[in-house]
Amino acid sequence: xxxxxxxxxxxxxxxxxxxxxxxxxxxxxxxxxxxxxxxxxxxxxxxxxxxxxxxxxxxxxxxxxxxxxxxxxxxxxxxxxxxxxxxxxxxxxxxxxxxxxxxxxxxxxxxxxxxxxxxxxxxxxxxxxxxxxxxxxxxxxxxxxxxxxxxxxxxxxxxxxxxxxxxxxxxxxxxxxxxxxxxxxxxxxxxxxxxxxxxxxxxxxxxxxxxxxxxxxxxxxxxxxxxxxxxxxxxxxxxxxxxxxxxxxxxxxxxxxxxxxxxxxxxxxxxxxxxxx
Ligand code: G1P
Numbered sequence: 178x179x180x181x182x183x184x185x186x187x188x189x190x191x192x193x194x195x196x197x198x199x200x201x202x203x204x205x206x207x208x209x210x211x212x213x214x215x216x217x218x219x220x221x222x223x224x225x226x227x228x229x230x231x232x233x234x235x236x237x238x239x240x241x242x243x244x245x246x247x248x249x250x251x252x253x254x255x256x257x258x259x260x261x262x263x264x265x266x267x268x269x270x271x272x273x274x275x276x277x278x279x280x281x282x283x284x285x286x287x288x289x290x291x292x293x294x295x296x297x298x299x300x301x302x303x304x305x306x307x308x309x310x311x312x313x314x315x316x317x318x319x320x321x322x323x324x325x326x327x328x329x330x331x332x333x334x335x336x337x338x339x340x341x342x343x344x345x346x347x348x349x350x351x352x353x354x355x356x357x358x359x360x361x362x363x364x365x366x367x368x369x370x371x372x373x374x375x376x377x378x379x380x381x382x383x384x385x386x387x388x389x390x391x392x393x394x395x396x397x398x399x400x401x402x403x404x405x406x407x408x409x410x411x412x413x414x415x416x417x418x419x420x421x422x423x424x425x426x427x428x429x430x431x432x433x434x435x436x437x438x439x440x441x442x443x444x445x446x447x448x449x450x451x452x453x454x
Contacts, residue, residue, distance in 0.1 A: 178224065179224065179299075179300055179301060179302055179327065179386065180224075180226060180227050180299070180301075181227040181295070181296050181297075181301040181302070182220035182229070182301060182304055182320070183229045183230075183289065183292045183301055183302070183303045184228065184230045184304050184305075185231045185288035185289060185292075185305065186201065186203045186231065186232050186233075186236055186239055187231055187232055187236065187278075187279040187288060188202065188282075189202075189282075190205075190434075192435060192436065193205065193436070193439075200238060201213075201235065201239055202307070202434075203239060204238050204239065204242065205433070205439070207433065207439070207442050207443050207446050208443060208446045208447050209261075209451070210264070211242060212306045212433055213239060214242070214264070214268070215306070215309055216304040216305075216306040216309075218264070218268065219319065219321075220304060220320055221272060222318045222321055223302070223318055223320035223321040223323075225302060225320070226271060226273065227272070227273050227275070228243075228272050228273065228274050229274075229277065229295035230275070230277070231279045231289070231291050231292050232276050232277065232278055232279070233278055233279050233282070240276055242265070243265075243268065243269060243272075244269065245269060250262065277291055277292065277294070279291045283405055283406050284400070284403075284405025284407055284408075285305075285405070285406075286395045286398055286406035286409075287395070287406040289387070289391070289408055296389065297389070298389050299389060300327065300386060300387065300388050300389065301386070301389070302320055302324075302384070302385065302387075303383075303384070303408075304320070304383060305383025307383060307432065307433050307434035308382045308383035308384065308430055308433065308434075309431045309442050310382075310384065310426070310428050310429070310430045310431075311428055311430075311431070311445065311446070311449075312428045313427035315427075317427070317428075318428070319384050319427075319428050320384060320386075322426055322428075323384060323386050323424055323426070324386065326360065326422060326424050327386045330420070330422055331388075332415075332421060332422060333385070333388050333421045333422070334385070334386040335349075335351070335363075335412065335421065335422070335423050335424070336382050336383075336384035336423075336425075336426045337351060337361075337379040337380060337381055337382065337423045337424065337425055338379070338382055338426070339378050340378055341378070342375070342378050343372055344372075344380070345370060345372055345375040345378055345380060346369055346371060346372050346375075347369065347380075348380035348382075349366060349367070349369070349381035349407070350369075350375045350379060350380055351363050351365065351376070351377060351379050351423045352364050352365035352366070352376035352377050353365075353377075353423050359424065359425035360422060360423075360424055361379070361422065361424075361425075362416075363412070363416040363421040363423050364416065365413070366410075366413040366416060366421075367409070368402040368407045368409040368410065369402050369403075379425070381409065381423070382426075382430050385408070385412075390415070391408075391412070391415060394411040394415055395411040397411075398410045429445070431445065
């Protein structure tokens with residue numbers, strides 16, 4: 178059973194400036210819901226109800242979002258607009274939220290290590306809210322699919338998708354032996370390789386299930402790509418000493434860390450989810 182999910186949300190979101198000057202990028206709305214709420218809903222659907230945020234300066238709006246807004250609720254009581262708050266109220270009622278600040282921006286690995294005391298000594302999930310994942314036809318979210326893999330194999334799992342070769346430099350990329358359709362045992366992993374050096378075109382997207390020994394691996398990981406402590410490097414150690422699986426998920430992922438991906442996600446959610454009610 179995986180109960181906990183960690184959201185590293187300390188990043189600056191410079192690609193969206195000036196929108197993100199005074200507002201966390203995770204609060205950008207895709208139609209009428211902030212990005213981070215989609216991620217928390219996905220975690221809740223996968224059975225996780227303890228949500229940890231690695232946050233930073235200027236990110237208080239995220240904590241406010243996952244808290245009741247007493248004055249607002251009083252104001253719209255009985256006005257017919259109450260149902261607009263139903264989805265967030267449900268999350269607030271059914272989950273616990275904890276926040277920890279990352280004082281220095283030293284990379285995703287470092288952000289995850291900052292969550293050691295929130296996550297404790299148990300397997301946990303990590304969601305990068307920039308990656309918006311819309312479930313496949315059967316409605317099963319990506320994290321939920323990954324939990325099933327974890328329950329079977331009991332080792333860390335990363336979600337991957339095939340990307341065009343000219344885009345691999347934006348991602349952590351894996352090489353692996355295919356154990357069964359869409360499931361790979363990782364043999365190599367490189368953070369943002371040059372397109373021509375990538376071991377494959379299987380790119381890691383922002384969904385991970387990590388076993389708690391990852392924290393010691395991160396501690397032993399020197400800064401890598403861009404001088405940052407990379408989770409990809411720590412996972413490679415886990416893969417070499419034990420096992421890490423890469424799972425080609427079902428569903429559609431939008432890179433909402435980029436303007437193009439964000440606009441595509443907005444159009445998709447508007448047409449396929451919002452308009453259909
Ligand atoms: C991070 C990870 C990278 C992964 C990507 C997915 O990079 O370091 O391995 O492929 O998320 O979105 P970032 O996009 O934060 O630079």
